[in-house]
Amino acid sequence: AQSVTQLGSHVSVSEGALVLLRCNYSSSVPPYLFWYVQYPNQGLQLLLKYTTGATLVKGINGFEAEFKKSETSFHLTKPSAHMSDAAEYFCAVSESNFGNEKLTFGTGTRLTIIP
């Protein structure tokens, strides 16, 4: 069975600084990997996903993530943080030989932006 670990339940960065949110996964088959964002008291919204092909994936709001098979990682980055990036971010993994019901979420990382 797959699993996902998000390192750091809380991350704080200054406005304009690099954002780096870490995600490591385990999977016995090629994984599908996702990052979702959640603003307070709202549902989740897809930032980006990796299924196949190019390992550097670009998403909405200037975020990107790189699939590194050798490191079993899918870290989320953004070159310059904006106040509007303050939210909770979830990494998720599913295995390509199952349906979406097998999607596993990490425990989330709350991102705070310091003015």
Added chain:
Amino acid sequence: DGGITQSPKYLFRKEGQNVTLSCEQNLNHDAMYWYRQDPGQGLRLIYYSQIVNDFQKGDIAEGYSVSREKKESFPLTVTSAQKNPTAFYLCASTRYGLAGEELFFGEGSRLTVL
């Protein structure tokens, strides 16, 4: 605009009462899901349905029930058998229920048991 509508947004319940959370989608999606979100635990799957009149238990189905009589609707009942029902509940859908598809979420329902 297409999307998922959950209601009510906030709900208070006394112990021993059943409550039903509504989830409606107009995305023409086949698959629908209910997740429970607790602080520090991510999202856990309660039930899912990939077709009308069929649904399957997720990882934490005990104390919950669902129905899927219409493609657009997937209500969740939190029964009195659920030991710790206070949580944030999220409904989601995908086009076909296949791995790799994007989940579309509603805005959630926050249930508090008094």
